[in-house]
Amino acid sequence: MKVSIEKKGTLFVHPVFIVGSYNENKVPNICAVSWGGMCCSEPPSVGISLRPVRHSYKNIINSGAFTINIPSVDQIDAADYSGVYSGRNENKFETLGLTAVDAGVVNAPYVAEFPMALLCKLYKTIELGVHVQLIGEIIDVIAEENVLNSNGLPDINQVKPFIYDSATRAYFATGDYLGEAYRNVKKV
């Protein structure tokens, strides 16, 4: 028997993206975003939703670029902090002892200490209501060499990303391997 849930943003699972951007003076900023995800394979694109009042929103509109940094469970305090305090009042890289690296291929900084980052050029801006969705074309994906598997792809058990649960406003780790996808693909 299913019952109605009041909280409309209740959905599993939300990622934790730490979005990097520059302000007009090229001061780097990061902020946590859980409303987002991949949205196109060609051009490879990812969407994040922000309220226009957010400092990062203005940064991204002005600079035309952002990065999505994937923090590890060991970096959860820094990730959480970046979603609470505004870059309008402080340089969060300095507060948190993190290193901003210029992405080069796009006009945005990434976090040196986090295991991986998507480097994105602003591709579309979609007005939805309270939030605006910023869609970035993924120009490059970069990751630490020590988190790669033998195929040169990031290993989830080395990256150790975590999840945001909007129902209880809590974080959870990723867990056990449950087998390969497309397991039912017909063998013709």
Next chain:
Amino acid sequence: MKVSIEKKGTLFVHPVFIVGSYNENKVPNICAVSWGGMCCSEPPSVGISLRPVRHSYKNIINSGAFTINIPSVDQIDAADYSGVYSGRNENKFETLGLTAVDAGVVNAPYVAEFPMALLCKLYKTIELGVHVQLIGEIIDVIAEENVLNSNGLPDINQVKPFIYDSATRAYFATGDYLGEAYRNVKKV
């Protein structure tokens, strides 16, 4: 030292949404979508990306509605199957022994056996390239009573959702509780 990753859709973490829709004869269909996420709080909205060739894409465009069903780890085989085979050739509810329930508030079916569902009305259609993003306004969220916590909200450990890892094309469970979010909120 960070290195470039060839595969541009490499990102942690992707959800597993089982999208329910009707065709023009009201035959119910489900398909797995991992490219999506929340995108607005007001109107509460969620985006999913589909290629127009997909049977579900045409269903949703024609019916103006869809559901997002969250499967439990116990239902991983059915979820995976729904992402591989097309509803053009079979009724996947019948194949998988699942029950389609008319959502009532929107013109789409949900999966009775899965622990929770978002009932969505098509709100915007965003052409991005190979994929089109279908944004649904969340009209209601429903969940089984036995997966709710004492606050009446879905408990991630009862729902037991799982994650899709696009790097290795595999599924992973959700893991340990890592503490509350907004832990650094200033107490004014």
